Amino acid sequence: KHEKIYTYVGSILIVINPFKFLPIYNPKYVKMYDNHQLGKLEPHIYAVADVAYHAMLQRRKNQCIVISGESGSGKTQSTNFLIHHLTALSQKGFASGVEQIILGAGPVLEAFGNAKTAHNNNSSRFGKFIQVNYQETGTVLGAVKESHMTRMTQIEGQKREIANYHVFYYLLAGASEEERLAFHLKQPEEYHYLNQQDCFTVEGEDLRHDFERLQLAMEMVGFLPKTRRQIFSLLSAILHLGNICYKKKTYRDDSIDICNPEVLPIVSELLEVKEEMLFEALVTRKTVTVGEKLVLPYKLAEAVTVRNSMAKSLYSALFDWIVFRINHALLNSKDLEQNIKTLSIGVLDIFGFEDYENNSFEQFCINFANERLQHYFNQHIFKLEQEEYRTEDISWHNIDYIDNSCCINLISKKPTGLLHLLDEESNFPQATNQTLLDKFKHQHEDNSYIEFPAVMEPAFIIKHYAGKVKYGVKDFREKNTDHMRPDIVALLRSSKNAFISGMIGLDPVAVFRWAVLRAFFRAMVAFREAGKRHIQRKTGRDTASGLSDTMERCKEEKYSKAANTDKLYHRLHEDVVHLYTWGLPWMGERNQNLYASRSLAQLPLIFLMRNKNFKPKPVLPKHLLEVNSLKHLTRLTLQDRITKSLLHLHKKKKPPSISAQFQASLSKLMETLDQAEPYFVKCIRSNAEKLPLRFNDALVLRQLRYTGMLETVRIRQSGYSCKYSFQDFVSHFHVLLPRNIIPSKFNIQDFFRKVNLNSDNYQVGKTMVFLKEQERQHLQDLLHQEVLRRIILLQRWFRVLLCRQQFLHLRRASIIIQQRWREQYRRRHMAAVYIQARWKGYRESKRYQEQRNKIILLQAACRGFRARQ
Numbered sequence: 001k002h003e004k005i006y007t008y009v010g011s012i013l014i015v016i017n018p019f020k021f022l023p024i025y026n027p028k029y030v031k032m033y034d035n036h037q038l039g040k041l042e043p044h045i046y047a048v049a050d051v052a053y054h055a056m057l058q059r060r061k062n063q064c065i066v067i068s069g070e071s072g073s074g075k076t077q078s079t080n081f082l083i084h085h086l087t088a089l090s091q092k093g094f095a096s097g098v099e100q101i102i103l104g105a106g107p108v109l110e111a112f113g114n115a116k117t118a119h120n121n122n123s124s125r126f127g128k129f130i131q132v133n134y135q136e137t138g139t140v141l142g143a144v145k146e147s148h149m150t151r152m153t154q155i156e157g158q159k160r161e162i163a164n165y166h167v168f169y170y171l172l173a174g175a176s177e178e179e180r181l182a183f184h185l186k187q188p189e190e191y192h193y194l195n196q197q198d199c200f201t202v203e204g205e206d207l208r209h210d211f212e213r214l215q216l217a218m219e220m221v222g223f224l225p226k227t228r229r230q231i232f233s234l235l236s237a238i239l240h241l242g243n244i245c246y247k248k249k250t251y252r253d254d255s256i257d258i259c260n261p262e263v264l265p266i267v268s269e270l271l272e273v274k275e276e277m278l279f280e281a282l283v284t285r286k287t288v289t290v291g292e293k294l295v296l297p298y299k300l301a302e303a304v305t306v307r308n309s310m311a312k313s314l315y316s317a318l319f320d321w322i323v324f325r326i327n328h329a330l331l332n333s334k335d336l337e338q339n340i341k342t343l344s345i346g347v348l349d350i351f352g353f354e355d356y357e358n359n360s361f362e363q364f365c366i367n368f369a370n371e372r373l374q375h376y377f378n379q380h381i382f383k384l385e386q387e388e389y390r391t392e393d394i395s396w397h398n399i400d401y402i403d404n405s406c407c408i409n410l411i412s413k414k415p416t417g418l419l420h421l422l423d424e425e426s427n428f429p430q431a432t433n434q435t436l437l438d439k440f441k442h443q444h445e446d447n448s449y450i451e452f453p454a455v456m457e458p459a460f461i462i463k464h465y466a467g468k469v470k471y472g473v474k475d476f477r478e479k480n481t482d483h484m485r486p487d488i489v490a491l492l493r494s495s496k497n498a499f500i501s502g503m504i505g506l507d508p509v510a511v512f513r514w515a516v517l518r519a520f521f522r523a524m525v526a527f528r529e530a531g532k533r534h535i536q537r538k539t540g541r542d543t544a545s546g547l548s549d550t551m552e553r554c555k556e557e558k559y560s561k562a563a564n565t566d567k568l569y570h571r572l573h574e575d576v577v578h579l580y581t582w583g584l585p586w587m588g589e590r591n592q593n594l595y596a597s598r599s600l601a602q603l604p605l606i607f608l609m610r611n612k613n614f615k616p617k618p619v620l621p622k623h624l625l626e627v628n629s630l631k632h633l634t635r636l637t638l639q640d641r642i643t644k645s646l647l648h649l650h651k652k653k654k655p656p657s658i659s660a661q662f663q664a665s666l667s668k669l670m671e672t673l674d675q676a677e678p679y680f681v682k683c684i685r686s687n688a689e690k691l692p693l694r695f696n697d698a699l700v701l702r703q704l705r706y707t708g709m710l711e712t713v714r715i716r717q718s719g720y721s722c723k724y725s726f727q728d729f730v731s732h733f734h735v736l737l738p739r740n741i742i743p744s745k746f747n748i749q750d751f752f753r754k755v756n757l758n759s760d761n762y763q764v765g766k767t768m769v770f771l772k773e774q775e776r777q778h779l780q781d782l783l784h785q786e787v788l789r790r791i792i793l794l795q796r797w798f799r800v801l802l803c804r805q806q807f808l809h810l811r812r813a814s815i816i817i818q819q820r821w822r823e824q825y826r827r828r829h830m831a832a833v834y835i836q837a838r839w840k841g842y843r844e845s846k847r848y849q850e851q852r853n854k855i856i857l858l859q860a861a862c863r864g865f866r867a868r869q
């Protein structure tokens, strides 16, 4: 009971959060689950990842894994395991480092997007959809992380049960002394945005270590030290901004003043904006009436809202920027090529269902998102399934499930859905919380999914699939129209810090082009000055004055901080390298081509290389240096839409309300999910106290009930979890079927009879075959056996072939050897005969010689004897 945290209901994986890392998470499981059928091994999250991966490769279709469950049930952990496995599965021979970036992105997003809550110490305040892209061969190409429905934690922290984003606490605990000074950091209790919540301390927590880990992860996803400093400086600015407090100037009028003006220079320094402009933007509103500009002071409450919305929007823009940059780092050049087919597995992890003591607009949106997700689950598991049975005309007893469409309609259906009524009331200046509540009552009095408290309380109760939740309507309208005022946007855009003004900029492509242009002109100035100095040196004039001239010029332009040659040189170097690699805006999309021709743009680099201090920068992959990649990404992600409207960048159009954006974002998400084959992981919270290995039966049962698990078990028991079209069936099981069989109902039924399939466990419809898992496995086993039999037969034939080949080979070899022997013997024989003959001849000639010599001697002796006589 305590160690089994995974189980299946059909193909749905149920994960029970153990709140303690069990030895079950062993890296060896990555290998163990590779290419196994679901259910063959112990249930595990890796098995789901593996099945999705192989289904994607086999069926050439995108897959998605939808993880759901209430807050603190373990969705994010499960996502991390899944992503880890999905990247590990494909590491065969592909070392682009993209896996590293995918894994590194997790801690960065968690630090900036998660917060401690009463339910969960690491609660996601944004929904994420991570799409891992693969080549058709199965190697990871890249990934896209889409953040959905962010800003679900109020940066100003009005809710006691929800702390602020982790990154603030990490920064304050882990910054070095130098950083503390540079960013004017204080203790968490000294910040208004951090001291209102319940202080959640977690045993064994080490914020310093978390900060180090965050820095490392940021490095992994490609944030350079300079960028990291800019991010931390912005975070500090947001915290200081929250400390600004207001007071009435006089009792008589409404004009206001800032009580602690000493904070202003700090914020203006960190944001690099003019202090006077900051002050004006925080206390007055500029409006334009017919041809006339009006400057009106804010009322006290308005000023606080403006301050908070500025902080919130800055944080949102930062978060979107981080997601965008991570996606840019994750982009692969192949993603940009139209003709390369990529497949993907998406993993959806959104914020879980929430019910606190006081629930507000954020909980309403979060719970609505969960409602939609539950609906998606119902659609796939019950509705579509049962509809298919009916259209295929197979015998079927309907299974009832809790359909939550009515609740979704109540919240979002046009024109009377609660979110639409809220939009109407948000646009109406005279509206109040009461008028909003009255409107809800008036429209939906008879709806059984909404109730209103008996006592006069500005609240309403929604009957969600997961239980009743009471929402207080206070601040609903304000939060729904929480946009940054145009004068604040203008102020931030005027920031001397390119990072901040760029982040608030219109769109990443424009910002990129502007950066290139700026780099170009800076480089021009640098070269002109260098040229001047060179001439001055040659003509013997005072070089120092030349240099100081340069300094003055550069100071005017933006180099006020880089008031020494080294720094100036360094920035110019960066800009020139930037220019070299990024190209110029008017050169069009393929600006790299120009540089290939070794023209003008090489000069700066050659000049720099001559310098001894020149240190080449790490080079980004080429595709990331093209404007194309940014355009591609802007199209892919929602970054553009959300930040733009939040910052109110469409000056003419009225920005869409937060709830409208939220709905648009949800719809886009659902569209994406609809285009893929889904797998479901249901996470269950084992106890409400976040205690390790504690299992609260009632809590678990409640979750199983409302997620529809009991009905799912029934539909899985009596339904058919496996279905094939006739054609698919024949091509999948063709090994078992007669050759050239026609894929028809009769033939398939005939086949089932022949293999003695239990007729209770299958049905053949008009165009499809429905099987229970048991029968599918039986067929699969038959297929396996037949394939094995054929393999063995083939192996036998092959072995025979091999043996015969070897025999023939040996025979041929022995014949050759014999022939060679014979030849050799013949030759030797002939040689021997020849030698013998020669020998004989020699001996004969020797005897003849001896006899001849004897005769000659005899003759000589006779001649001597005769002469003497």
Ligand SMILES: Nc1ncnc2c1ncn2[C@@H]1O[C@H](COP(=O)(O)OP(=O)(O)OP(=O)(O)O)[C@@H](O)[C@H]1O
Binding pocket: 017, 018, 019, 020, 021, 022, 069, 070, 071, 072, 073, 074, 075, 076, 077, 078, 120, 121, 122, 123, 124, 125, 350, 351, 352, 353, 683
């Ligand atoms: N498999 C697991 N093993 C050990 N601990 C786990 C596991 N899953 C979750 N936990 C613990 O439970 C906590 C909550 O999990 P997680 O953050 O994944 O929940 P969640 O469902 O994503 O919540 P939210 O919707 O609020 O983001 C984690 O911080 C971790 O401590």
